[in-house]
Every structure is written in structure tokens, then in C-alpha cells.
Amino acid sequence: MSIASYTQSRKSALSASVWFKYASPQLFFPLAGKLIPVFAVISAVLCIIGAYIGFFVAPTDQQQGDAYRIIFLHVPAAWMSMVIYLAMAFWAGIGLVMNTRLSSMMATALAPTGAMFTVLALWTGALWGKPTWGAWWVWDARLTSELILLFLYIGFMALQASIDDLRRADKAGAVLALVGVINVPVIYFSVQWWNTLHQGSSISLRNAPSMAITMLVGMLVMALGFWAYSIAVALLRVRCIVLERERHSDWIKQYVVSMEK
Amino acid sequence: MIWENWSDFFAMGGYGLYVWGSVVVTLVLMFGEIFLLAMRWNASIRHLGKWIRNLQKERHENKA
Numbered sequence: 001m002s003i004a005s006y007t008q009s010r011k012s013a014l015s016a017s018v019w020f021k022y023a024s025p026q027l028f029f030p031l032a033g034k035l036i037p038v039f040a041v042i043s044a045v046l047c048i049i050g051a052y053i054g055f056f057v058a059p060t061d062q063q064q065g066d067a068y069r070i071i072f073l074h075v076p077a078a079w080m081s082m083v084i085y086l087a088m089a090f091w092a093g094i095g096l097v098m099n100t101r102l103s104s105m106m107a108t109a110l111a112p113t114g115a116m117f118t119v120l121a122l123w124t125g126a127l128w129g130k131p132t133w134g135a136w137w138v139w140d141a142r143l144t145s146e147l148i149l150l151f152l153y154i155g156f157m158a159l160q161a162s163i164d165d166l167r168r169a170d171k172a173g174a175v176l177a178l179v180g181v182i183n184v185p186v187i188y189f190s191v192q193w194w195n196t197l198h199q200g201s202s203i204s205l206r207n208a209p210s211m212a213i214t215m216l217v218g219m220l221v222m223a224l225g226f227w228a229y230s231i232a233v234a235l236l237r238v239r240c241i242v243l244e245r246e247r248h249s250d251w252i253k254q255y256v257v258s259m260e261k
Numbered sequence: 262m263i264w265e266n267w268s269d270f271f272a273m274g275g276y277g278l279y280v281w282g283s284v285v286v287t288l289v290l291m292f293g294e295i296f297l298l299a300m301r302w303n304a305s306i307r308h309l310g311k312w313i314r315n316l317q318k319e320r321h322e323n324k325a
Contacts, residue, residue: 055270059263066274070283077287116290124283131279229291236298243305247312256309 023100025242026251032235039232046225053218061215070128071215076223078121080230081149082184084114088156089181092174102238104170105245107177108160109238113230115153121146133197141190142198145183152180166245 022028054072061068088110095104125143126136137143156173163169186193191200246252264270273280 056263060274065276067276067279069273069276069280073283073287113294116294120287120290123286127279127283131276233294233298236295236302240298240301240305243302243309247309252309253313256306256313259306260310 023102025102025105025246026249028102029239029242029255032239036232036235036239039228039235043225043228043232046221046228050218050222050225053214053221058214058218059212064132067128067131068215070124072218072222074121074124074128075219076226077117077124078146079223080226081114081118081121081146082187083227084110084117084230084234085149085152085177085184086181088114089174089177092170092177095170096174096178101167101170101245102242104167104174105238105241106234107173108170109234109241110230111153111157111160112237113233115150115157117226117230118146118150118153122150129197138197140196140198141194142187142196145187145190148183149180149187152176152183156180 022031050072054069058069058072060066088107091103091110092107094100095102095107122143125146129138130136156176159176160169160173163172190196191198243252243256247256271277271281
């Protein structure tokens with residue numbers, strides 16, 4: 001083996017060990033605790049800037065008037081509902097294949113936040129649909145597939161809650177989450193595949209954005225703020241889960257005693 | 262600043278109910294989630310603390 005390839009393999013072994021190091025709940029727990037305030041501050045700053053742009057800088061829309069301002073909450077919430085599902089299925093799948101407890105706990109921690117953003121996407125969508133379409137709800141492809149996403153989140157949580165053996169609950173949930181992944185591209189492409197009332201994508205990779213630049217910036221800043229919020233909240237919840245599930249280990253007992261002082 | 266005055270801002274061009282209905286529910290759900298997690302964290306620490314003290318007491322009694 002040449003020296004170059006030897007150092008290369010040493011390097012990759014090193015970086016792999018860094019990743020696996022934090023697969024241990026004991027090492028991940030304090031790291032998550034340090035990351036939470038960082039993402040909380042990033043989220044607060046971005047959401048305030050995004051809301052300022054959306055509600056004080058972006059001009060009134062010529063067609064929809066000020067009702068369109070719901071976009072600054074609706075689109076980021078809808079994006080997060082899909083992104084969190086993918087992240088949840090990813091961690092659930094890793095937990096299933098690699099048999100790493102922490103990955104499964106991460107999936108469990110993401111589900112309620114994903115469900116919350118799905119409810120928000122549906123709620124803000126209804127409040128936007130009423131003034132622009134004249135209906136709170138229509139059974140079209142985009143709305144129906146987003147509703148199915150909510151049922152997938154609820155199904156995942158209910159299934160895990162119904163199984164007492166935690167590792168079996170992790171595995172059953174992972175199978176459900178992975179099967180449900182098929183719904184995410186259906187949501188995303190539904191406005192292209194079917195005739196729907198829902199307007200097309202506001203931004204796409206191929207075409208220039210179909211909106212004013214300030215509107216686009218406000219929406220993207222808000223989306224990044226929601227993204228940071230999701231990370232902070234998921235880390236907070238995964239720390240609660242680690243605390244409860246690893247309670248028999250000595251380091252958790254020591255941590256609890258140190259917290260109570 | 263695109264608004265003439267604050268009442269203009271709150272009216273949202275006649276769509277106030279829809280826009281503020283979205284904003285309020287978003288704030289309630291997001292802050293509500295943080296609040297519930299803080300409650301869960303504190304309750305877990307409390308319960309585990311009690312559980313650990315009981316374990317120590319049992320161990321102590323078994324020795325005696």
C-alpha cells in the first residue's frame with residue numbers, strides 16, 4: 001500500500017469514527033445540548049427577518065391583494081412537512097439497517113414536529129384557499145396527498161406508541177415510514193401530474209422564479225428559520241427520549257442527580 | 262415601509278382574518294411545542310430523580 005493511499009484510508013477511517021462516535025447516546029446527548037441554543041438563536045433571527053420582509057417590505061400582490069402574505073408561513077411549513085418526513089424516514093431506515101438506537105430515537109423525535117408543520121400547512125392553506133378559491137378545502141391531488149402525509153405521521157406515532165418493546169416499536173415504525181416515503185414525491189409533483197386548483201411551484205430549478213424578488217427572499221429566509229427551528233426542537237425532543245430510554249445507564253443517573261442539585 | 266398606518270397593517274387589505282388567523286395559529290403551535298417539550302423535560306428529570314432515590318433507598322435497606 002502506498003503512503004498516500006494509506007493516509008487517505010486513515011483519514012476516511014478517522015472521519016467515519018467521528019460519525020460513529022456520536023451514534024453513542026452518551027456522547028451525542030451533551031453535543032445536542034450545546035447545539036440547541038445555537039439553532040434556537042439562528043431560528044429566532046431568521047424568522048424575525050423573514051417576517052419583517054414578508055409583512056413590511058414585500059409589496060401587495062396585484063392579483064391576490066394582501067391575502068398572498070400567507071405564503072410566508074404556508075410554503076415554509078409545507079416544505080418542512082416534507083423535508084422532516086424524509087429526515088424521519090432516513091433515520092428510521094438507518095436505525096433499521098445499522099441497528100443504531102440513537103438513529104431510531106431521532107426518527108421518533110422528528111415525527112411530532114413534522115405532524116405539526118403538516119397541520120400548519122393544511123391550516124394556512126385553508127385560510128388562503130377561502131379568499132382565493134372560495135373554498136376552505138377541495139379534494140384535489142395536492143391537498144389530499146398532504147392530508148395523507150398527516151395520516152402517515154399520526155400512523156407512525158400511534159404504531160410506535162402501541163408497541164411496548166421499544167426496539168420492536170422502532171423497527172415497525174421504520175417500515176411504515178419507509179413505505180410512506182412514496183407519498184413525498186407524489187405531494188411535490190402533484191401540481192404537475194394532475195389538474196389541480198393549487199397553483200404551481202413558486203420556485204423551481206429550471207425556470208426563473210414567478211414572483212417578486214423581495215417575496216422570494218422573505219419566503220426563503222422564513223423557510224431557513226423554520227428549518228433551524230425544526231433542528232432545535234428535534235434535538236430537544238431526542239434529548240428527552242434519550243433521558244427516558246437510557247435511564248438504566250449510570251451516566252444518565254449521574255446527569256439527573258447533577259441536574260437536581 | 263409599505264403601510265400608511267397601523268390600522269392599514271392590521272386590516273391587510275380586507276384579508277386580516279385570513280392572514281392573522283394563519284399567523285396566530287403558527288405562533289401558538291410553534292411556541293406550544295417548545296412549551297410542551299420544556300414541561301416534558303422537567304417532568305422527566307423530576308420522575309427520574311425520585312426513581313433514583315428510591316433505588317438507592319432499596320439498595321441501602323437490602324444491605325441492612
